Amino acid sequence: MMEPLVGSLRERATSSCSCRTLQSWFPVLSWLPHYNLRWLQMDLVAGLTVGLTTVPQALAYAEVAGLPVQYGLYSAFMGCFIYCVFGTSKDVTLGPTAIMSLLCASYMGSDPVYAVLLSFLCGSIQAAMAILRLGFLLDFISYPVIKGFTCAAAITIGFGQVKNIFGLKNIPQQFVLQVYYTFHRIPEARLGDVVLGLSCLALLVSLTWMKTDLVSPSPEHPTYVKVAHGLVWGCATIRNVLVVIMASCVAFSFEISNHHYFTLTGQTAKGLPPFKPPAFSETKANGTIIYFKEIVLDLGGGLAVIPLMGLLESIAISKAFGSQNGYRIDTNQELFAIGLTNIMGSFVSAYPVTGSFGRTAVNSQTGVCTPAGGVVTGVIVLLSLAFLMPVFYYIPKASLAAVIICAVAPMADWRAPLQLWRVRKLDLLPFMVTFLVSFWEVQYGIVGGVLVSGAMLLYHMARPHIEVHDHGVLVMDLDSGLNFPATEHLNQVIYSQALHVSPPRCVVLNCHHISSVDCTVVHELKDLLKQFRLRNVSLVFSGLKNSVLEVLLAGDLPGLKYTDSIETALQILSDFHGAFQPTNED
Structure with missing residues (x-):
C-alpha cells in the first residue's frame, strides 16, 4: 500500500525538480549556458x-x-x-x-x-x-x-x-x-x-x-x-x-x-x-x-x-x-x-x-x-x-x-477612433467613456470603460441573435451560446412565434453553438417543454454536444427530444405530426 504512494511522491518530486521546471521558474537557465x-x-x-x-x-x-x-x-x-x-x-x-x-x-x-x-x-x-x-x-x-x-x-x-x-x-x-x-x-x-x-x-x-x-x-x-x-x-x-x-x-x-x-x-x-x-x-x-x-x-x-x-x-x-x-x-x-x-x-x-x-x-x-x-x-x-x-x-x-x-x-493615437469606427462603431462607446472620464480622474476612466465594455458583453450574452427559418415547423438558430441571462430572450422569441400563435407550431432548436448550460437554463427549458406538451406540439433539440446533453439528461426534462441533425429533427416531426408539409421558404 505504501510503496505506490512513495513511488508517486518520488515521481512528483523528480518532476518538480526537473530541468524544464527549473527553467520555467528561472528562465535565465534556458539561455545562460549558451x-x-x-x-x-x-x-x-x-x-x-x-x-x-x-x-x-x-x-x-x-x-x-x-x-x-x-x-x-x-x-x-x-x-x-x-x-x-x-x-x-x-x-x-x-x-x-x-x-x-x-x-x-x-x-x-x-x-x-x-x-x-x-x-x-x-x-x-x-x-x-x-x-x-x-x-x-x-x-x-x-x-x-x-x-x-x-x-x-x-x-x-x-x-x-x-x-x-x-x-x-x-x-x-x-x-x-x-x-x-x-x-x-x-x-x-x-x-x-x-x-x-x-x-x-x-x-x-x-x-x-x-x-x-x-x-x-x-x-x-x-x-x-x-x-x-x-x-x-x-x-x-x-x-x-x-x-x-x-x-x-x-x-x-x-x-x-x-x-x-x-x-x-x-x-x-x-x-x-x-x-x-x-x-x-x-x-x-x-x-x-x-x-x-x-x-x-x-x-x-x-x-x-x-x-x-x-x-x-x-x-x-x-x-x-x-x-x-x-x-x-x-x-x-x-x-x-x-x-x-x-x-x-x-x-x-x-x-x-x-x-x-x-x-x-x-x-x-x-x-x-x-x-x-x-x-x-x-x-x-x-x-x-x-x-x-x-x-x-x-x-x-x-x-x-x-x-x-x-x-x-x-x-496619443488619433487614428484609434477612426479604426474603431470602421471596424465596429459600438466600440467607440467604451473608448469615449474611458477617454473623457480619464480627464477627471484616470482611475475612474479605466473603471468606467471596463464597466461599459462589460455591460456590452453581458447584453450580447443576454440577447443573442436568433435566426428563425420556416420549414413548415420553425427552425431557430442561436448565433452564440445559451447562458442563463439569455433564457428569457429565448422564451420571448419562442412564445411569440410558436406558442402564442394559432395554431401553435413545432420548433427545432439548433444547439450547434451551445457549449454549456447551467441549472437556470435547465429549469427554464423544463417549463418550456411543459408548455409545448400542453399545446400538443414538440420542441426538438438538434446538434447537442455530449457535455450539454449529459446536463440535460441529468435535469430529467419531461419529453426531451434530441437529434444529431436538423434534417433528422424535421423527419421526426413529420412522422409525429402528419400535417407537416415541407416548403422552400427560408
Whole structure:
C-alpha cells in the first residue's frame, strides 16, 4: 500500500525538480549556458544605449509622479537585475513609465512613504496573481478601453508639463483646473524656461524625425558613410540624454555667472538608497502618526487599478515584441517578474514600475540578444546615483518637460477612433467613456470603460441573435451560446412565434453553438417543454454536444427530444405530426 504512494511522491518530486521546471521558474537557465561573446557584445551596446535613455526619463517621470527626481532613479535599476533572472522576453525593460507615474500620482499624493509602500503592496498583489494563475483577469480590459486610457493619459501627462516649459508654479493637478490656470497665468511665464524648453522640444523632434527617415547603408557604401550613419543613429537614439546634458550645461553656465534664468531641479539626495524594508507607518511633521491601515484606506482603489494596469502594460509590450522577434513569453512568469521587481524595489525606495514601450523599442532596435542587456542598464543607473546626483541639481525642469512631452506624444493615437469606427462603431462607446472620464480622474476612466465594455458583453450574452427559418415547423438558430441571462430572450422569441400563435407550431432548436448550460437554463427549458406538451406540439433539440446533453439528461426534462441533425429533427416531426408539409421558404 505504501510503496505506490512513495513511488508517486518520488515521481512528483523528480518532476518538480526537473530541468524544464527549473527553467520555467528561472528562465535565465534556458539561455545562460549558451551565452557567447557575440551576445555579450550586442547586450553591452544595447544595455548602454538603453541606460543613457533611462536616466533622463527616470528623472522626468519622477516629476510626473510628484516625487523628488532621485526616486525615478531609485525605481529604474532593480527591475533590470530581477528581470534578467525571471523574465521571458529578451527585449523588455522594467522601470518607471509615464502612465504608471500618472496613476501613482493620483493615489500617493507626492508622499514618498506612500509611494514606496504602494510598490510593495502592488508587487505582492502581482506576485500572488502570478502564483494563483490569475492573469486571465487582464482579458476583461478591452482594446477600446486601453486606447481610450492611453490617449487621455498622453494628453494629461503632456499638458501637465506645459507649466514646466513656461516656468509656472503652484498649478493644480486636476486636469480641467490645470488647463484653466496654465493659460490664465501665461503672462507670468519665465522667458528663460520658455526659450530653453521650446529649443529642447525642437531638437528632440528634429532628432526623432532624423532617425525615422534614416536609410540604412548598403554593403557597397564606403566605410565613412557607414560610420556617419552609425553616429547619426546613435545620437538620435540617445537624444534624451544629449538634450538634458546640453540644457544642464547652459543652465550651469548662467548659474555660475549669477544669472538665474531657469527653474532647476534643485537639491537631490546623494548616493545610493539604503536597502531597508518599506515603512508601514508614517510620522508627520506635527507628530501625527499614520498607521498602515489608514495608508491602505488612503490608497484605496489604487491597490486594484495600479497592479492591473502595470501588468497590462508590460504584458502587452512583451507580447508585441515577442511576436515581432519570433519568440513566445510566459504570461504568468512575466507577472511574477513584475511583482518581484516591485516587492524588491520597495526595499530601495522605488515606486511601482512596469515595462516601458519606448525603452523596450530601443533595446530591440539595438539588437539585444538576452535579458543580460538589462544588467548593463542597471549598472549605468547605479553609477548615476553614486556619482552624478550633485550634477542633477543643474538640470532645468523645462528640459525634462520636453523629454516627457516627446515620450508620450506617440501614445496619443488619433487614428484609434477612426479604426474603431470602421471596424465596429459600438466600440467607440467604451473608448469615449474611458477617454473623457480619464480627464477627471484616470482611475475612474479605466473603471468606467471596463464597466461599459462589460455591460456590452453581458447584453450580447443576454440577447443573442436568433435566426428563425420556416420549414413548415420553425427552425431557430442561436448565433452564440445559451447562458442563463439569455433564457428569457429565448422564451420571448419562442412564445411569440410558436406558442402564442394559432395554431401553435413545432420548433427545432439548433444547439450547434451551445457549449454549456447551467441549472437556470435547465429549469427554464423544463417549463418550456411543459408548455409545448400542453399545446400538443414538440420542441426538438438538434446538434447537442455530449457535455450539454449529459446536463440535460441529468435535469430529467419531461419529453426531451434530441437529434444529431436538423434534417433528422424535421423527419421526426413529420412522422409525429402528419400535417407537416415541407416548403422552400427560408
